Amino acid sequence: MKINGNAIRTGMVIEHQGGLWRAVKIQHTQPGKGGAYLQVELKDVRTGTKLNERFRSSEAVERARLDQKEFQFLYADGDMLTFMDAETFDQVTINQDLLGEDRVPFLLDGMTVIIESHEGSIIGIQLPETVSLEVTEADAVVKGQTASSSYKPAILENGVRCMVPPHIEAGNRIVINTADGSYVERAKG
Numbered sequence: 001m002k003i004n005g006n007a008i009r010t011g012m013v014i015e016h017q018g019g020l021w022r023a024v025k026i027q028h029t030q031p032g033k034g035g036a037y038l039q040v041e042l043k044d045v046r047t048g049t050k051l052n053e054r055f056r057s058s059e060a061v062e063r064a065r066l067d068q069k070e071f072q073f074l075y076a077d078g079d080m081l082t083f084m085d086a087e088t089f090d091q092v093t094i095n096q097d098l099l100g101e102d103r104v105p106f107l108l109d110g111m112t113v114i115i116e117s118h119e120g121s122i123i124g125i126q127l128p129e130t131v132s133l134e135v136t137e138a139d140a141v142v143k144g145q146t147a148s149s150s151y152k153p154a155i156l157e158n159g160v161r162c163m164v165p166p167h168i169e170a171g172n173r174i175v176i177n178t179a180d181g182s183y184v185e186r187a188k189g
């Protein structure tokens with residue numbers, strides 16, 4: 001499906017230069033001279049190669065048609081991740097590189113993810129936007145730091161380090177953004 005060059009969004013997969021590319025970062029730029037354009041950092045979904053391109057609103061870009069299906073995460077075995085189709089109970093094993101090393105710790109047992117495929121080959125895994133995790137270690141609040149909006153380091157049950165507000169202590173459950181590992185809020189309930 002054709003879309004305007006300025007309609008590209010982060011996470012979108014487009015067909016460009018004979019390959020499939022995922023938009024990693026986008027930045028709207030309006031120079032003093034000339035027309036506005038979209039600066040897009042693209043990553044090849046198969047090889048991982050990165051490329052920076054400029055797209056003007058007048059350019060037509062081909063958005064790739066992806067099949068998306070829900071799978072349940074079962075287990076990790078070395079670098080391989082095993083998922084089960086929620087409808088047919090078929091299992092599929094995928095290399096963790098497809099998810100990204102920084103996002104693997106957010107995979108929890110039984111988590112429902114969306115696996116994207118293009119013409120039968122798997123090209124991506126989408127985690128839920130947020131996950132709820134327990135804080136196992138949190139630094140003590142330094143006296144006098146509470147006046148400004150300061151954050152303190154904490155370690156979560158999956159081993160990931162993140163910055164949390166001063167009121168969060170070990171044993172609290174918090175909601176974390178899976179895209180960048182940042183604190184969202186204290187978990188409810």
